[in-house]
Amino acid sequence: MFLPVGAGLMGAVFPAFGYLPPAGLTEFSLAPVKALFDWPGLGVASRLSLTTGLLATLIALSIVTLVLAGWSGTKPFRALERLLSPLLAVPHAAAAFGLAFLIAPSGWLSRLLSPAATGWDKPPDLVILQDPYGLSMTAGLVAKEVPFLLLMALAAIGQSDARRRVRVAQALGYGRVTGWLKSVFPAIYAQIRLPVYVVLAYSMSTVDVALILGPTLPPPLSVQVVRWMNDPDLTMRLVASAGALMQLGLVLAALLVWRVGELIVQRLGDVWVLSGRRGARADIFLRPLGLLAGLITAISLIIGLAGLAIWSVSGFWGFPAPLPDQFTLRGWSRNLDGLIDTTVTTFLIAFAATGIAVLLVVGCLEAEFRRSRPITRRGIWLIYLPLLIPQIAFLPGLQTLLLSLGGKDGLAPVVATHVVFVLPYVFLSLGDPWRAWDRRHAVVAAGLGSGQTDIFWRVRLPMMLRPILTAAAVGLAVSIGQYLPTLLVGGGRVSTLTTEAVALAAGGDRRTIGIYAVAQTAVVMLPFALALAIPALMWRNRRGLHG
Amino acid sequence: MTRKTKLATFVALVTWALPATADPDPTNWAAILEEAQGQTVYWHAWGGSTATNDFIAWAGEQIKETYDVTLEHVKLADTADAVTRVLSEKQAGRDDDGAVDMIWINGPNFAAMKEADLLFGPFAESLPNWQFVDVEGKAVQTDFTVPTEGFEAPWAMAQVVFMHDTDDLPDALPNVEAILDWATANPGRFTYPQPPDFLGTTFLKQVLIDLTDNDAILSQPVDTANYEAVTDPLWDFLDQLTPHLWRSGTVYPTTGPAQLQLIANDEVDLAISFSPGEATTAIANGQLPPSVRTFVLEDGTLGNASFVAIPYNSGAKAGAMVLANFLMSPKAQLRAQDPEILGYGTVLDVEALPETDRAAFAALDLGIATLTPEELGQVRPEPHPSWMIRIAEDWSERYGAGR
Numbered sequence: 001m002f003l004p005v006g007a008g009l010m011g012a013v014f015p016a017f018g019y020l021p022p023a024g025l026t027e028f029s030l031a032p033v034k035a036l037f038d039w040p041g042l043g044v045a046s047r048l049s050l051t052t053g054l055l056a057t058l059i060a061l062s063i064v065t066l067v068l069a070g071w072s073g074t075k076p077f078r079a080l081e082r083l084l085s086p087l088l089a090v091p092h093a094a095a096a097f098g099l100a101f102l103i104a105p106s107g108w109l110s111r112l113l114s115p116a117a118t119g120w121d122k123p124p125d126l127v128i129l130q131d132p133y134g135l136s137m138t139a140g141l142v143a144k145e146v147p148f149l150l151l152m153a154l155a156a157i158g159q160s161d162a163r164r165r166v167r168v169a170q171a172l173g174y175g176r177v178t179g180w181l182k183s184v185f186p187a188i189y190a191q192i193r194l195p196v197y198v199v200l201a202y203s204m205s206t207v208d209v210a211l212i213l214g215p216t217l218p219p220p221l222s223v224q225v226v227r228w229m230n231d232p233d234l235t236m237r238l239v240a241s242a243g244a245l246m247q248l249g250l251v252l253a254a255l256l257v258w259r260v261g262e263l264i265v266q267r268l269g270d271v272w273v274l275s276g277r278r279g280a281r282a283d284i285f286l287r288p289l290g291l292l293a294g295l296i297t298a299i300s301l302i303i304g305l306a307g308l309a310i311w312s313v314s315g316f317w318g319f320p321a322p323l324p325d326q327f328t329l330r331g332w333s334r335n336l337d338g339l340i341d342t343t344v345t346t347f348l349i350a351f352a353a354t355g356i357a358v359l360l361v362v363g364c365l366e367a368e369f370r371r372s373r374p375i376t377r378r379g380i381w382l383i384y385l386p387l388l389i390p391q392i393a394f395l396p397g398l399q400t401l402l403l404s405l406g407g408k409d410g411l412a413p414v415v416a417t418h419v420v421f422v423l424p425y426v427f428l429s430l431g432d433p434w435r436a437w438d439r440r441h442a443v444v445a446a447g448l449g450s451g452q453t454d455i456f457w458r459v460r461l462p463m464m465l466r467p468i469l470t471a472a473a474v475g476l477a478v479s480i481g482q483y484l485p486t487l488l489v490g491g492g493r494v495s496t497l498t499t500e501a502v503a504l505a506a507g508g509d510r511r512t513i514g515i516y517a518v519a520q521t522a523v524v525m526l527p528f529a530l531a532l533a534i535p536a537l538m539w540r541n542r543r544g545l546h547g
Numbered sequence: 548m549t550r551k552t553k554l555a556t557f558v559a560l561v562t563w564a565l566p567a568t569a570d571p572d573p574t575n576w577a578a579i580l581e582e583a584q585g586q587t588v589y590w591h592a593w594g595g596s597t598a599t600n601d602f603i604a605w606a607g608e609q610i611k612e613t614y615d616v617t618l619e620h621v622k623l624a625d626t627a628d629a630v631t632r633v634l635s636e637k638q639a640g641r642d643d644d645g646a647v648d649m650i651w652i653n654g655p656n657f658a659a660m661k662e663a664d665l666l667f668g669p670f671a672e673s674l675p676n677w678q679f680v681d682v683e684g685k686a687v688q689t690d691f692t693v694p695t696e697g698f699e700a701p702w703a704m705a706q707v708v709f710m711h712d713t714d715d716l717p718d719a720l721p722n723v724e725a726i727l728d729w730a731t732a733n734p735g736r737f738t739y740p741q742p743p744d745f746l747g748t749t750f751l752k753q754v755l756i757d758l759t760d761n762d763a764i765l766s767q768p769v770d771t772a773n774y775e776a777v778t779d780p781l782w783d784f785l786d787q788l789t790p791h792l793w794r795s796g797t798v799y800p801t802t803g804p805a806q807l808q809l810i811a812n813d814e815v816d817l818a819i820s821f822s823p824g825e826a827t828t829a830i831a832n833g834q835l836p837p838s839v840r841t842f843v844l845e846d847g848t849l850g851n852a853s854f855v856a857i858p859y860n861s862g863a864k865a866g867a868m869v870l871a872n873f874l875m876s877p878k879a880q881l882r883a884q885d886p887e888i889l890g891y892g893t894v895l896d897v898e899a900l901p902e903t904d905r906a907a908f909a910a911l912d913l914g915i916a917t918l919t920p921e922e923l924g925q926v927r928p929e930p931h932p933s934w935m936i937r938i939a940e941d942w943s944e945r946y947g948a949g950r
Contacts, residue, residue, distance in 0.1 A: 106813070493646050508801075
């Protein structure tokens with residue numbers, strides 16, 4: 001993990017200080033850094049990166065916490081969980097498009113209310129999308145990260161003895177939310193801290209969501225870096241490299257701020273816990289709030305996708321009509337050939353990258369299990385490094401490196417790069433269930449005369465089928481959603497549903513955008529459905545394995 | 548970083564260029580056809596328009612059938628991506644079999660690549676179909692004042708038109724002052740793509756040529772002209788216009804086609820286009836309301852040609868030449884001009900074509916929202932590319948990131 005990231009970063013550090021030998025630039029200078037600081041938008045772009053990232057992470061974490069605190073273990077919670085978990089699969093670009101269509105002044109919400117309730121026969125001239133503060137972009141990120149954090153937290157709950165803790169707290173007269181926050185939250189947060197950091201780093205440096213929902217005058221820093229990187233003028237690549245390092249610095253600074261925030265919350269939390277306040281009244285207000293926030297997140301994603309699906313089959317659809325004048329399959333039929341080709345490529349890359357990642361992770365976890373020595377803290381950080389470092393900071397360097405190693409374009413380098421991003425998520429999804437496996441099964445099997453290898457193949461692997469398939473589905477989703485790695489390392493020759501969708505976004509044709517977003521979502525949903533269905537079919541006569 | 552050091556970088560790149568081995572000879576067409584057989588041409592072309600993508604796919608089927616050349620359309624969000632790719636390959640020393648075989652290129656990128664010796668050629672004027680190209684009447688041998696010298700082949704003509712929704716803006720506006728007056732009276736109903744998007748800078752250039760009416764100065768590099776004095780009227784115009792724009796100028800559409808959705812949503816009533824047939828095609832596709840028409844300004848509008856170029860390290864130069872030649876054929880040009888398909892102007896001299904082709908062009912129904920060649924009026928030449936760079940930078944300072 002360190003190798004690709006490190007090599008890629010080196011490919012950014014040297015040009016940032018003016019050193020790019022193939023271009024005949026062999027003297028170190030501060031000119032690129034100066035050019036970066038001369039860019040008039042730098043202040044706002046950096047501030048946007050920080051505020052959208054921190055705000056999105058904070059809000060997403062708060063929603064997940066409130067939902068869990070107020071409702072975990074109840075019926076509405078299970079319904080919400082069922083509503084949200086498939087949404088983890090919705091690719092970022094598709095979710096952003098869906099949200100954009102929902103909340104725009106000419107969007108679905110406005111159409112449903114107009115002109116009857118609003119009196120608008122034309123859309124109001126309001127800045128809702130691409131607002132200068134990045135609020136719509138923050139909303140898009142929140143909607144996308146809530147399902148992810150919720151799933152991570154659910155995995156952590158399994159190991160935190162949450163139910164008994166809450167019961168004890170409630171017996172002592174604590175309100176549901178207060179009791180949960182005081183007795184369960186610290187244990188869970190300790191386990192989901194790394195995913196939270198990943199959300200923070202991602203939200204600060206996303207390119208595709210920012211392109212769709214983010215402001216443009218100026219854009220967040222990550223988008224501007226891509227623009228510089230794409231400038232035909234070679235010297236702008238030096239500025240891009242300096243900008244990439246700046247982005248890296250911002251992410252590190254934000255992680256530091258977050259860490260300090262954690263310590264402060266911890267201190268205050270200690271005081272709060274010791275105060276012994278029962279907070280029973282807070283439930284009246286906080287429980288509905290949590291449920292509402294969770295519902296809004298899920299429903300806005302679902303309705304957004306439904307809107308895109310309708311766009312994909314619409315004829316002319318003017319404002320304020322809530323539905324298109326006519327429906328037509330013309331868009332689908334004219335895009336079908338391209339869709340099939342790109343879908344095949346998308347799956348090919350995703351299966352190869354996920355297969356490699358699952359093998360590596362299972363091997364790693366098995367070795368850890370046999371040696372009874374869990375991976376070190378530093379090891380974990382190394383695995384997550386590619387998720388914590390902004391992609392834009394090291395991918396261009398990596399691209400140049402692969403080229404100078406004589407790597408051909410094509411699928412192999414793209415698959416290799418995808419593994420770098422898929423592996424951490426597979427590790428994230430599989431690590432805890434694997435460690436939570438009851439060792440006594442191994443003891444029993446050993447007592448019956450099985451060796452280590454036998455135990456692995458005949459006991460642990462079958463019992464782990466569901467977690468492995470779920471992790472693989474997550475891996476596939478991650479691979480399918482990759483935009484920058486596919487674009488940069490594939491040299492533009494490798495087109496997947498995601499690169500097509502973002503390229504089409506430039507054209508603003510909602511029909512075609514809808515088609516690709518629907519296709520993108522469908523191909524990610526499929527593996528998740530399989531991950532649920534396969535164990536249920538294979539173990540239909542073994543109830544204990546249904547998990 | 549000054550513009551001079553940027554130039555020095557490109558010059559430095561030139562010295563790194565190595566002659567590619569055994570390039571096909573553009574004057575020997577028979578040999579090219581033979582060499583092209585079985586080749587795959589990766590055409591890097593903007594992929595933001597469904598109509599264009601369909602046309603490219605059709606061209607692929609045609610050359611597969613006739614010449615056994617396979618076409619792969621690499622859909623770009625930005626032409627510069629392809630240029631960057633060729634530059635990276637040069638940096639990495641990959642001087643043949645590069646990833647890019649052909650680029651749908653624009654003036655500034657062409658100037659940069661030609662300057663840096665990143666292009667194969669000259670080839671365009673040796674292609675068989677060059678004989679039909681209208682060299683006299685159309686600007687097909689210069690691209691943004693830079694002589695093409697056969698390093699790129701034209702395949703479509705473009706000219707600025709304004710699309711207006713006649714439900715809200717019934718009549719054509721004669722000049723940019725009239726556009727300002729109308730926008731002031733109807734706040735929030737007009738916008739233009741955000742520079743440095745090429746259509747956005749095209750709008751700025753169109754305003755500039757309409758206000759200054761001095762094409763001779765604009766054809767010179769910006770450094771030799773009195774930039775401040777020449778562009779003053781433009782900034783004055785924009786200062787007045789910006790508060791009345793859609794979203795009061797805090798947000799702009801990022802590309803030209805994004806404006807179509809805005810008209811369809813009834814968010815704006817007027818938009819700029821560089822393709823006279825775009826509105827008709829978009830109405831046919833359900834992307835624009837049927838009430839949209841187009842107009843040009845009284846003193847004429849900017850026009851130029853779309854070109855394709857072949858990078859120096861393409862591994863399928865023969866195949867790329869076959870494709871470039873096909874794109875200039877009467878068959879392909881006729882289809883491109885059909886507003887139901889693409890609605891692009893032809894680069895050919897229709898009057899000089901063989902009788903059947905001429906009849907086919909004459910029979911073409913240009914469609915409900917497309918002006919006839921006569922109505923399109925005077926075509927005004929593109930300013931030197933340095934104007935565009937400087938104006939885009941200044942725009943960004945005044946109205947963009949530097950606000």
